[in-house]
Amino acid sequence: MAEAKSSRNKLYAAGVVSFLAIISILYYISAPVYLYIVAYMWFGFLYGVLQQYGRFCFASAWRDLIMVKVPRMFVGIMVGMMTLSIIAVFIFVYYPERYHTTQLGLHGLIGGILFGLGMVLAGGCATGSLYKTGEGNMVSLVVLLSLSFSQAIFAVTFFDSIFEKFIQKLPSFSMTELLFGKPAGIPDGVQYKVKYGDYSFWQHMVADAGVNAILIALILLIGVYIIVVRKGFLSRRKDAITAQAGASADGGEARMGFKDELAGFWSMISSSKRTSIAAVLIGIVAAAQVFGLGWMAKHYDFNNFGNVLVGQPASGGPPPSSWPQGKTYPNDVAVRSGNTVFDPGYWYITTQEAMFGAWTMKTAGLDSHPADNKPGYLEDNHYFGDYNGIPRPWFSPAMLLSIGLILGASFKSLLAREFKWKFPTSELFIYAVIGGTLMGVGARIALGCNIGAFYAPAAFGDPSAWVFFVGMGLGAYLSAKFINWVTNRRMADMDFDIEL
Amino acid sequence: MKFEKKDDGSYELDVRGYVCPHPQVYTLKSLEKMKEGMILEVLIDNPSSVESITQACNGKGYAILGQNSPKAGVTAIKIQK
Numbered sequence: 001m002a003e004a005k006s007s008r009n010k011l012y013a014a015g016v017v018s019f020l021a022i023i024s025i026l027y028y029i030s031a032p033v034y035l036y037i038v039a040y041m042w043f044g045f046l047y048g049v050l051q052q053y054g055r056f057c058f059a060s061a062w063r064d065l066i067m068v069k070v071p072r073m074f075v076g077i078m079v080g081m082m083t084l085s086i087i088a089v090f091i092f093v094y095y096p097e098r099y100h101t102t103q104l105g106l107h108g109l110i111g112g113i114l115f116g117l118g119m120v121l122a123g124g125c126a127t128g129s130l131y132k133t134g135e136g137n138m139v140s141l142v143v144l145l146s147l148s149f150s151q152a153i154f155a156v157t158f159f160d161s162i163f164e165k166f167i168q169k170l171p172s173f174s175m176t177e178l179l180f181g182k183p184a185g186i187p188d189g190v191q192y193k194v195k196y197g198d199y200s201f202w203q204h205m206v207a208d209a210g211v212n213a214i215l216i217a218l219i220l221l222i223g224v225y226i227i228v229v230r231k232g233f234l235s236r237r238k239d240a241i242t243a244q245a246g247a248s249a250d251g252g253e254a255r256m257g258f259k260d261e262l263a264g265f266w267s268m269i270s271s272s273k274r275t276s277i278a279a280v281l282i283g284i285v286a287a288a289q290v291f292g293l294g295w296m297a298k299h300y301d302f303n304n305f306g307n308v309l310v311g312q313p314a315s316g317g318p319p320p321s322s323w324p325q326g327k328t329y330p331n332d333v334a335v336r337s338g339n340t341v342f343d344p345g346y347w348y349i350t351t352q353e354a355m356f357g358a359w360t361m362k363t364a365g366l367d368s369h370p371a372d373n374k375p376g377y378l379e380d381n382h383y384f385g386d387y388n389g390i391p392r393p394w395f396s397p398a399m400l401l402s403i404g405l406i407l408g409a410s411f412k413s414l415l416a417r418e419f420k421w422k423f424p425t426s427e428l429f430i431y432a433v434i435g436g437t438l439m440g441v442g443a444r445i446a447l448g449c450n451i452g453a454f455y456a457p458a459a460f461g462d463p464s465a466w467v468f469f470v471g472m473g474l475g476a477y478l479s480a481k482f483i484n485w486v487t488n489r490r491m492a493d494m495d496f497d498i499e500l
Numbered sequence: 501m502k503f504e505k506k507d508d509g510s511y512e513l514d515v516r517g518y519v520c521p522h523p524q525v526y527t528l529k530s531l532e533k534m535k536e537g538m539i540l541e542v543l544i545d546n547p548s549s550v551e552s553i554t555q556a557c558n559g560k561g562y563a564i565l566g567q568n569s570p571k572a573g574v575t576a577i578k579i580q581k
Binding site for chain 2: 005009052055057059060063064067068069070072120123124128132135136137139140229232236271272274275413416417418419420422425428480483484487488490491494
């Protein structure tokens, strides 16, 4: 029976990959340029496989550290981010146009707090909810839907005024710019938009990777070791050494030294082999994605996938033969910004879910379509109208990444016999809706989520990432306290028939 | 969530259906109520919680006596305090 189930799971897993392969072929037949968004899908697939294998979820990083004193995921995220940071410096040499920083300010902290509050209630961060949906967890699907619609509604209602009043004029800069100052030759008082190429490879390696990613991550890991791990590890090690060697000549216990501290630190780093392996591989895949998509965009002659949707190559000529011929989708792009769609070129979550929410609302007719061809309220705002557009999901590059992520997790969990349909109770449904909504609003205020506002920018040298990270931790702490209180109350009401 | 004593004197905690962080929190709080030497078997269908529980138990010095999968998607972990 178990063997039959195992074979069935393998068949389903093969079905998932076959489905994606068929989709890929259909896209290619339609127009070879669509391989660009197919690439997004397969990178998403890899993220899904690795996340499911490594149980990779940012909610767990803060939450398990606070609630059960397990630093596994915290360590994993730092390791992955450090790996990505080193490789990214090489990649941006080739694709400097893909590098950018975002505004640094209180909005990052506030958005991070809301996001942290939400992710612990929801049982997973934005990317964690995607991979858990792939495992058959429908609680996570409720989280994703809440995340999608809360973002879309927030983006068309409050986001514009918050962005214009509090965020738009804030400074944005890289760690390289912070450490090395304005590029040489720029006179004082002159407004100058710094470019990636204004600094050398080694300046970026030292500042963006060395300081912004590695140094800060190491300080945090040492802090976690000292606060959470050290006491228990040294106590167990001391007992083991004392028991092995017998009492020392002076009758005391074995003394712990720097070597023992290093052993303790290393034991924390290596405590979960699968998380460590997944973390490093995710960092490598994330770097490969930046490189691969950057190459493809240049190869197919566009700067943003929106150019393809409206048939306008970067070189200015007619669409090449690899582009769809005679088919354009002008209603899908952000017209006000020059026909772009959300196309980050790297790992990103939440914005594509917001676009999905908006597209669903638009398709359901919940948008005004004035006869004079002006945009409806869904597009008449910064978020969709100026930056991201509302493309149909099958032409939304990052949306395909999310779909690939879900299916990658399905594939891996089927092979590991971990796939199980799980439907929410009323309690978990409420947590999922509230958690997803808080994450959605928090992500929009912070201009990104655990990936877009922390993981990627931290690795790429953007100090604003750490503001969001601190906020996430504060929010997670508050939610953890709440869940702890609820759990204690529930267990106090239960009959724990333990013979003591 | 169900917590009950089994015929062999050990205890069983069934947290199937729950998502993070509930399985790991219920598990550790149940273990806190138990005496040293007592055995708790936990039934979970949330893979990420399994990882957190085994790590938390290692940190507290609880022994993981065994871990198996009685059916697809379900993990049973036997822990001795």
